[in-house]
Amino acid sequence: MKKSAIHVKDKVMVISGKDRGKVGQVKKIDRKKERAVVEQVNMVKRHTKGNPYSGQSGGIQEKEAPLHYSNLALICDSCTKPTKVGYTWTEDGRKLRFCKKCNEMLD
């Protein structure tokens, strides 16, 4: 399965790794790498060098690192749980997602 069910602004839960169980909103998606950046999840520390010319002080900055789709599960607004996504098509050919647990539309 190559297509992701995850879209920007979706609420997702991390289902594996060190941040398992964390919930956040998707900020960014990299379709080629099949990765998503989730707000406040999978934070990594980055050391930055200070720049005296621009007045920036060096230090440690925290930033979200992208997570692979397979580590994320979409959360359904209706049942508020991580869910499996099903697809349906509208009469004019648009693809819509729905929650396989409660059958509510996700788009």
Ligand SMILES: [Zn+2]
């Ligand atoms: Zn649901």
